[in-house]
Amino acid sequence: MVPNRRLNFCGSPLHIMDRRGFLGVAAAGAAAFAADMTQLNVLQHPLLAGELKKQQKRCLLLWLAGGASQLETWDPKPGTLTGGPFRAIPTSVPGxxxxxxxxQMAQRMKHTCIIRSLNTRIGDHGGGAQLMMRGRRDEPNLKYPDLGAVLARELGRRDSQVPDYVSFYFATEGRNMSLGTAGFLGSRYAPMELYTSMVPENIRRLDGINDLDHKQRAELRDLLSKQFAQGRASSSLGSHNAAYQRVRGLMASEKLFDATQEPPKIRDRYGPTLFGEQVMVARRLIEAGVPFVRVARAWWDSHGQNFETHQELVPELDHVMAALLDDLQERGLLEHTLVITLAEFGRTPRINPSLGRDHFATAWSATLSGCGIQGGSVWGKTDAQGERVVDGEVGAAELFATIYRALGINHQKNYHIGSRPVPLTEPGTKPIKAVLA
Amino acid sequence: MANANTKKLKTAKELARPEIVFCLVRVPGSSRLFFAGSDMTIHDVDLSPTKPEPKEIGTHGSYVTGLVLAGKIVLSGGYDGRLIWWDSETRKQIRVVAAHTKWIRKVAISPNGKTIASVGDDMVCRLWDAGDGKLLRELRGHAEQTPHHFPSMLFVCTFAPDGQFLATADKVGHIVIWDTANGKPIKTLEAPGMYTWDPVQRKHSIGGIRALAFSADGKYLAAGGISKIGNIDHLDGKARIEIFDWQKGEKTHEYVDDKFKGIIEHLAFHPQGDWLLGGGGANDGFFLFFDLKANKALRQEKAAMHVHAFVLDEKAETIYAAGHGKIQVLNT
Amino acid sequence: MRINLPILALLGIALGPSLTGAGELFPPTLPIEEAVDRYVEAQLQEAGLQPAQPASDANFIRRLTLDLIGRIPTLEETRSFVASTKTGKRIELTDRLLNSPAFVRHQATEFDTLLMNGTRGSVRPYLLMALAEGRSWDRIYRDLLLPDESDPKLKPAAEFLHQRVRDLDKLTAEVSSLFFGVNISCARCHDHPLVADWKQDHFFGMKSFFSRTYQSGGRLAERETGLVKFKTTKGVERQARLMFLTGKVVETKTSKDSSAKFSARAELVKLSLQPDQRDFFARSIVNRIWHRFFGYGLVMPLDQMHSENAPSHPELLDWLARDLVEHGYDLRRLIRGLVLSRAYARASRWDKGEVPQPSLFAVARVRPLTPMQLAVSLRLAVTDPQTLPAPSKPEELDKRLQGLEASAASLARLFDQPDEDFQVGVHEALLFSNGAIIEKDLLADGGDRLLNRLRQLTKDEEAIDLAVQTILCRPPRDEERKLLGEYLQQRVDRPVEARRQMMWALLTSAEFRFNY
Structure with missing residues (x-):
């Protein structure tokens, strides 16, 4: 019979000294450990943990679906007629x-760069989501991969035993307009989407089959398919077999999605809300080697009662984001993990009669924290009312170039569709250098 | 009986404002108003001239949401958590009290003019001596968090006509009636239809009880807000009123408007009990007159703006309304 | 690459005296399959390549049945075809499939996917009608672009425009790509100035044909006047003209009072089918149909049919396009010719070292099944073949298969539509490995299910034979008999489970997932 793949990894630190071979071992190892132990032990292994920390870059996107207000978060304009009722407070970084x-984020400003000068022009949810998920808009005959799919490809491993793009999006608001998509990269890099359950779809073995049979019928499938693949060269065919080979590893990663595996102290830190729990699980995934996780927190589309809405949502974001940065830092992961807050757009300075703010893509904010980022900084400036960018204007392309560079990826790298080279960002796009560490 | 029901509301005067006006009080028997709002400033205006010219009295550190008049004293409360006493004649600040640690949502004054009540998002109602600004009592009966772990909001308070009882109401639709003599809660009522949380459609709420009014005989307590929200994008819920025979603890009326969507921001009973008037809005504003006996709306009329507050004159013939970018005087 | 004379001479092809150089086409009287093979084999010869062996009968009937009617063959269909010793049995099979109602249904599904992928609409009801009536491709094109919504038969065709009319850039780009094989949108702004053919004038010229179209009261409407303005990359404002891809301009009506109704869309349809203008239209559909049956276009990518992206077999493309036009855009005729060629019927396995370029068509491509092909085939493969009506009763069989197709539609939605260089996602493998629909529905052991039959076969060898033949449409090989036999033997205590798992391994095998 087929040898147990797990046996290929003996677990000895001596065998993972080879840096070139490391990533594969680490990824497989992570899944194996996760499957076998009740705790995530991979990072308690000092050498393995050390290597992981050195090499693996990760990204966690906090997607504020509907469009959070920059005025009630990162770019307050207190004392103006449209600034709203909230005050601005000083942060741990003077100025x-x-x-x-x-x-809480005010006390952790040193990790974070605020970009206050986004002018992305597209003010509808569908168009804005597409632009801010992909850094560009689709062409009629070309569907671009989104950030998660690009990072899955650039930072993940083809045969990874953990998922490489996970997306939590439980809310119905805007979901269909900002679905994760692998575009021309194909289904291999499509997100594992979680809509209603914290457990990914079809990751758990059904009761009708025992584990050994489940494993052995997969091996039987594998053997039959390998015979078929002989003399037939096709990358589609290869991807089919590769997808099945990832199944058992992914099933073993189910525990990664289980919030109850975290000690109460950590769970308390993230708080009792769904968003808190999902961000905590996202951290577990990141820690185990998942290169990209998106957690969407919706209902920011505050055309009515903007201030009440933000009074509910912002403190939660503040709390959860602060808990995340603390947690990542304590685990030595923050310098290798880029945490992004982003949305389709921001919100108008004008307050409408429903005490709401409307869609506003002209002058709004995003943040980058952790990996590759000059923390404690602000890029760009809006005018006194926040109606336009007066300094350091950037669009989606520059933001994405900056994200790629922060993660050590050449933003001008080309993919090829047939003979056509497709660069990661439009030619001539420059990352924001001052934001990069 | 109701006599003005067939007529349309007539606009007698409009005053455009750059700010959102959240609150106003009227000097009895006059057309002099004090009003305040999102410019954080209290203004004094006489509406009788053709071109009224509002004068500034003073400012808060944030939105001003509560105004009452105690003789010649104007008392304001705002999102800065402060209560400020002003001399309406000299326009001087008399006293500043750090009354709440969070936003003050509403300020009320007892019928005898001696006691001030303030409510805020610290979920406490505080009673103050209108004369010397001393804290008389703290009334605690509203949970700080919603059942879904978000900070709750204590939007409104109002005194009963006899001055003995005071009602407070919050975001989740919880109402408490207090005996001001001893600070004890004597009745609680629930209006869960006012809490718009929905775990599927939206993970935040924009509802809550925003308005309270006792009937002149003190028997009924009316609460106003918004019904179940369709689309979180905007105030996509029907205007909602629930009325209680509060001493019996019975809900006597539940009215969901069939014409207007939006929040009922303010409620007032006709002095003779002919009708209950509600004002509010979404992107537009409305007034609706509700007949308790017939249990139906008498009139549903569009207002010139989203209405945040109004006062009726002594005969309930004139409405002084304040709202989004406007002050409006209407004849019933 | 052009065929040179010595090679033609080598092939012993008689060349008419008029043939003075490369580029002259074989005579139009040749059968399509003959022309295909002559052109393809000439190039193989030039490359010094022996093509792969012909596909076995079992391989051929599976491929052809999937391609023409969208499912694997039944056990009985395979058996009788393989057993038949008739000469010309492949032609007979081809004609039988082409004339079956299932062909119309499958064609409708395929064209609906082509035309409506990425929208929320479907023109399948229209296509079912049009294909059943044997409407030609130019007629279908006209129906889609000029639908008479008052005609209930044509109303469903209007979905094509309805789904796109709110985004005229998309409509312009997709019509250009779907019907003319050119992507004019990407030439505007790409760093590689790939194509000198396409200028902004072309894009906005094409857009001008659609810019007057709008929706009114849920119906399509068209203004008689109005032109598109655009800014050139140099910032100069220009007014576009009604200009086709060839550069040909239609003069538009200048004033409203002229009596004849002027429709820019109708002008496009008319112009693009004119003898001196129709190359784009004819070559594009030939290339797309070729791609469907060979897994690789004569021009790749399919929407890059321009002067700087030559076809692999230019004369063949010209020949086929000419043939199609001369025969009234009859796609069934084209398809028949393609599948009767030797090039179509090669084996997909290449054992002679490095696999040749796909553009040589030396070996059959392995093609992922479409969602509907996969779903219907799954439904059929898990059905006890003894419960199916015999092939001698085609109406009854078709009725049963229509039922399977209906129940396959929801299953099909779980799979991805394959695109070029399709990569199977892990969600599909997880679905098959742990999805309730697979375990509890497909692998159920109820009355008409294959598993019900398998469990009645007490001998493992019989169960293995039946399972492999039903699911993979061929007899098991010796090593498979051994492997599967061992698997069943290790589970003698739970024979039903063992057979279910064997079925699973066959259904999830690469062989089942692909058309090879």
Whole structure:
């Protein structure tokens, strides 16, 4: 019979000294450990943990679906007629003020760069989501991969035993307009989407079959398919077999999605909300080697009662994001993990009669924290009312180039569709150098 | 009986404002108003001239959401958590009290003019001596968090006509009636239809009880807000009123408007009990007159703006309304 | 690459006296399959390549049945075809399939996917009608672009425009790509100035044919006047003209009072089918149909049919396009010719070292099944073949298969539509490995299910034979008999489970997932 793949990894630190061979071992190892132990032990293995920390870059996107207000978060304009009722508070970095709704992030400003000068022009949810998920808009005959799919490809491993693009999006708001998509990279890099359950779809073995049979019928499938593949060269065929080979590893990663595996102290830190729990699980995934996780927190589309809405949502974001940065830092992961807050767009300075703010893509904010980022900094400036960018204007392309560079990826790298080279960002796009560490 | 029901509301005056006006009070028997709002400033205006010219009295550190008049004293409360006493004649600040640690949502004054009540998002109602600004009591009966772990909001308070009882109401639709003599809660009522949380459609709420009013005989307590939200994008829920025979703890009326969507921001009973008037709005504003006996709306009329507050004159013939970018005087 | 004379001479092809150089086409009287093989084999010869062996009968009937009617053959269909010793049995099979109602249904599905992928609409009801009536491709094109919504038969065709009319750039780009094989949108702004053919004038010229179209009261409407303005890359404002891809301009009506109704869309349809203008239209559909049956176009990518991207077999493309036009855009005729060629019927296995370029068509391509092919084939493969009506009763069999197709539609939605260089996602493998629909529905052991039959076969060898033949449409090989036999033997205590797992391994095998 087929040898147990797990046996290929003996677990000895001596065998993972080879840096070139490391990533594969680490990824397989992570899944194996996760499957076999109740705790995530991979990072307690000092050498393995050390290597992981050195080499693997990760990204966690906090997607504020609907469009969070920059004025109630990262670019407050207190004292103006449209600035809203909230005050600005000083942060741990002199000169930087953020909304009073974010006292915890104010104390952690050193990790974070605020980009206050996004002008992305597209003010509808569908178009904005597409632009801000992909850094560009699709062409009629070309579907671009989104950030997660690009990072899955660039930072993940083809035969990875853990998922490489996970997306939590439980809310119905805007979901169909901002689905993760692998575009021309194909289904291999499509996200594992979680809509309603914290357990990914079809990751758990059904009761009708025992584990050994489940494993051995897969081996039988594998043997039959390998015979068929002989003399038949096709990357589609290869991907089919590769997909099945990842199944058992992915099943073993189910525990990664289980929030109850975390000690109560950590769970308390993230708080009792769904968003908190999902971000905590995202951290577990990141820690185990998943290169990209998106957690969507929806209902920011505050055309009505903007201030009440943000009063509910921003403190939660503040709390959860602060808990995440602390947690990552304590595990030595923050310098290798880029945490992004982003949305389709921001919100108008004008307050409408429903005490809401409307869609606004002209002058809004995003943040980058951790990996490759000059923390404690602000890029760009809006005018006194926040109606336009007066300094350091950037679009989606520059933001994405900056994200790629922060993660050590050449933003001008080409993919090829047939003979056509497709660069990661439009030619001539420059990352924001001052933001990069 | 109701006599003005067939007529349309007539606009007698409009005053455009750059800010959102959240609150106003009227000097009895006059057309002099004090009003305040999102410019964080309290203004004094006489509406009788053709071109009224508002004068500034003073400012808060954030939105001003509560105004009452105690003789010649104007008392304001705002999102800065402060209560400020102003001399309406000299326009001087008399006293500043750090009253709440979070936003003050509403300020009320007892019928005898001696006691001030303030409510805020610290979920406490505080009673103050209108004369010397001393804290008389703290009334605690509203949970700080919603059942879904978010900070709750204590939007409104109002005194009963006899001055003995005071009602407070919050975001989740919880109402408490207090005996101001001893600070004890004597009745609680629930209006869960006002809490718009929905775990599927939206993970935040924009509802809550925003308005309270006792009937002149003190028997009924009316609460106003918004019904179940369709689309979180905007105030996509029907205007909602629930009325209680509060001493019996019975809900006597539940009215869901069939014409207007939006929040009921303010409620007032006709002095003789002819009707209950509600004002509010979404992107537009409305007034609706509700007949308790017939249990139906008498009139549903569009307002010139989203209405945040209004006062009726002594005969309930004139409405002084304040709202989004406007002050409006209407004849019933 | 052009065929040179010595090679033609080598092939012993008689050349008419008029043939003075490369580029002259074989006579139009040749059968299509003959022309295909002559052109393809000439190039193989030039490359010094022996093509792969012909596909076995079992391989051929599976491939052809999937391609023409969208499913694997039944056990009985395979058996009788393989057993038949008739000469011309492949032609007979081809004609039988082409004339079956299932061909119309499958064609409708395929064209609906082509035309409507990425939209929320479907023109399948229209296509079913049009294909059953044997409407030609130019007629279908006209129906889609000029649908008479008051005609209930044509109303469903209007979905093509309805789904796109709110985004005229998309409509322009997709019509150009779907019907003319050119992608004019990407030439605008790409760093590689790939194509000198396409200028902004072309894009906005094409857009001008659609810019007057709009929706009114849920119906399509068209203004008689109005032109598109655009800014050139140098910032100069220009007014576009009604210009086709060839550069040909239609003069538009200048004033409203002229009496004849002027429709820019109708002008496009008319112009693009004119003898001196129709190359784009004819060559594009030939290339797309070729791609469907060979897994690789004569021009790749399919929407890059321009002067700087030559076809692999230019004369063949010209010949086929000419043939199609001369025969009234009859796609069934074209398809018949393609599948009767030797090039179509090669084996997919290449044992002679490095696999030749796909553009040589030396070996059959391995092609992923479409969602509907996969779903219907799964439904059929898990059905007890003894419960199916015999092939001698085609109406009854078709009725049963229509039922299977209906129940396959929801299953099909779980799979991805393959695109070029399709990569199977892990969600598909997880679905098959742990999905309730697979375990509890497909692998159920109820009355008409294959598993029900398998469990009645007490001898493992019989169960193995039946399972492999039903699912993979061929007899098991010796090593498979041994492997599967061992698997069943290790589970003698749970024979039903063992047979279910064997079925699973066959259904999830690469061989089942692909058309090879």
């Amino acid at each position: 930087i003020h953020i909304s009073e709704l974010m006292p």
